[in-house]
Amino acid sequence: MIRVEKLKKSFGTNEVLRDINISIQPQEVVVVIGPSGSGKSTFLRCINRLETITEGHIYIEDKDITDKKTDINKIRENVGMVFQQFNLFPHKTVIENIMISPLKVKKAKESEAKEKGMALLRKVGLEEKANVYPDSLSGGQKQRVAIARALAMEPKIMLFDEPTSALDPEMVGEVLEVMKQLAKEGMTMVVVTHEMGFAREVGDRVIFMDGGYIVEENIPAELFGNPQNERTKLFLGKVL
Amino acid sequence: MDFRFDIIVEYAPFFLKGTLLTIGLSLAGIAIGTILGLFIGLGKMLKNRWLSFPFECYITIFRGTPLMVQILLIHFAVVPFIIDDTNGIAAAIIALSLNAAAYIAEIFRAGILSIDKGQMEAARSLGMNHVQAMRYIILPQASKRMIPPLGNEFIILIKDSSLASLVAAPEIMYWGRAMNGQYFAVWEPYLTAAVIYLLLTLSLSYLLHRLERRLATE
Ligand SMILES: Nc1ncnc2c1ncn2[C@@H]1O[C@H](COP(=O)(O)OP(=O)(O)OP(=O)(O)O)[C@@H](O)[C@H]1O
Ligand SMILES: [Mg+2]
Numbered sequence: 001m002i003r004v005e006k007l008k009k010s011f012g013t014n015e016v017l018r019d020i021n022i023s024i025q026p027q028e029v030v031v032v033i034g035p036s037g038s039g040k041s042t043f044l045r046c047i048n049r050l051e052t053i054t055e056g057h058i059y060i061e062d063k064d065i066t067d068k069k070t071d072i073n074k075i076r077e078n079v080g081m082v083f084q085q086f087n088l089f090p091h092k093t094v095i096e097n098i099m100i101s102p103l104k105v106k107k108a109k110e111s112e113a114k115e116k117g118m119a120l121l122r123k124v125g126l127e128e129k130a131n132v133y134p135d136s137l138s139g140g141q142k143q144r145v146a147i148a149r150a151l152a153m154e155p156k157i158m159l160f161d162e163p164t165s166a167l168d169p170e171m172v173g174e175v176l177e178v179m180k181q182l183a184k185e186g187m188t189m190v191v192v193t194h195e196m197g198f199a200r201e202v203g204d205r206v207i208f209m210d211g212g213y214i215v216e217e218n219i220p221a222e223l224f225g226n227p228q229n230e231r232t233k234l235f236l237g238k239v240l
Numbered sequence: 241m242d243f244r245f246d247i248i249v250e251y252a253p254f255f256l257k258g259t260l261l262t263i264g265l266s267l268a269g270i271a272i273g274t275i276l277g278l279f280i281g282l283g284k285m286l287k288n289r290w291l292s293f294p295f296e297c298y299i300t301i302f303r304g305t306p307l308m309v310q311i312l313l314i315h316f317a318v319v320p321f322i323i324d325d326t327n328g329i330a331a332a333i334i335a336l337s338l339n340a341a342a343y344i345a346e347i348f349r350a351g352i353l354s355i356d357k358g359q360m361e362a363a364r365s366l367g368m369n370h371v372q373a374m375r376y377i378i379l380p381q382a383s384k385r386m387i388p389p390l391g392n393e394f395i396i397l398i399k400d401s402s403l404a405s406l407v408a409a410p411e412i413m414y415w416g417r418a419m420n421g422q423y424f425a426v427w428e429p430y431l432t433a434a435v436i437y438l439l440l441t442l443s444l445s446y447l448l449h450r451l452e453r454r455l456a457t458e
Contacts, residue, residue: 048365050361050364050365073367073368073369074367076364076365076366076367077366077367079365080365080366081361081362081365083358083361083362085356085358087356087358087359087361087362088362089359089362089363089377089381090381091380091381091384100366100376100377101363101366101367101368104368104372104376105366105367105368105372106367146362149366150365150366153366153367
């Protein structure tokens with residue numbers, strides 16, 4: 001589903017990703033952990049080319065997104081992204097936030113987009129908030145709307161960049177719950193998070209990144225229970 | 241000093257015509273300047289340095305030289321050079337528009353840059369192309385923030401249009417100067433002009449204020 005080969009990314013002279021190789025299967029949930037500045041966000045943002053890729057290749061459903069000829073907008077329709085800071089559109093109501101892309105990008109019919117949008121809101125438990133502006137929502141509600149908005153494009157892959165890090169602790173659960181549900185339905189997911197409980201419970205595989213490399217990867221039970229690399233041990237010792 | 245209302249009454253029809261022309265010059269300057277300004281502002285934001293450079297030069301030149309010099313150059317040099325004829329009104333409109341465009345370009349650019357870059361990223365991640373993201377997400381938010389500085393610029397433009405009197409475009413100041421020439425009076429013509437300009441700028445402020453309030457409650 002996603003194949004990353006020899007991915008390198010630099011900002012100027014700062015080499016942030018040095019050599020990333022990974023292959024992600026359909027319906028797999030991959031959790032990415034690692035210290036601050038290790039390149040987790042950058043890696044995720046390369047997957048939908050929000051960052052230009054310095055070297056290497058990323059294939060999404062066998063299309064090389066580093067190829068100039070690939071229509072990146074088409075690829076992005078299939079790759080939803082959820083941001084730490086939500087990034088809802090403040091000038092649009094909740095339902096408009098969800099409908100805008102199906103309407104403008106997929107040229108969906110207004111009535112159909114609305115119906116589907118309402119169904120998604122129901123799914124994330126926010127049906128009654130359809131007509132309010134994002135300003136009046138709590139952080140947890142905003143993030144659930146952001147997830148619904150991404151799902152409205154019917155993506156095959158969802159990327160999450162620390163979706164609960166900007167939330168008050170009591171709201172973390174409601175967002176993780178939605179993500180668990182999504183995983184259960186078979187969505188392919190790449191999740192950067194500090195929620196080790198979520199990683200253990202939902203992750204099919206956990207990747208530990210440090211210094212621009214994937215230092216260690218394994219099923220959650222193994223990686224958390226029996227880490228091999230010294231740096232992994234050190235990191236887990238701090239966060240667990 | 242005795243203030244002669246009779247000569248103001250005598251010149252009233254001319255001031256009226258002048259006011260209409262001032263409004264016309266201002267509206268033309270606002271309309272053309274805004275469209276051109278948007279284009280130039282977007283141009284300056286192009287990532288390619290070579291492509292953005294001409295737009296940057298444009299802004300530097302028009303903001304860095306006096307409007308008076310620009311009007312005189314356009315009226316007496318540029319327009320005659322191109323069409324072998326000249327016309328004060330046309331030259332004034334051209335100069336006012338080109339000058340306002342430089343300031344408006346910066347207002348657009350600042351407005352767009354003031355929008356959090358997460359907005360563009362979210363729009364792009366949803367499959368929108370750059371133009372769609374600009375049109376549906378960035379510009380609607382930026383335009384609200386641009387209204388106060390744009391209003392300011394429009395008010396400046398109304399006042400600056402008085403420089404058109406230098407190239408014999410018969411707007412308010414032109415008639416003021418004519419009256420001054422005929423009667424050697426200073427208070428009557430220039431106070432009359434001042435009051436008319438004040439009325440124009442106050443009306444525009446009022447309209448902009450209402451528009452701002454309307455958008456704020458939306
Ligand atoms: N747009 C950018 N321009 C320049 N440097 C950047 C940019 N984005 C990220 N970096 C640098 O890349 C490195 C990795 O950043 P990244 O955000 O990917 O780390 P991260 O693992 O997500 O960290 P965190 O856990 O703090 O989110 C950092 O050193 C950062 O300063
Ligand atoms: Mg990050």
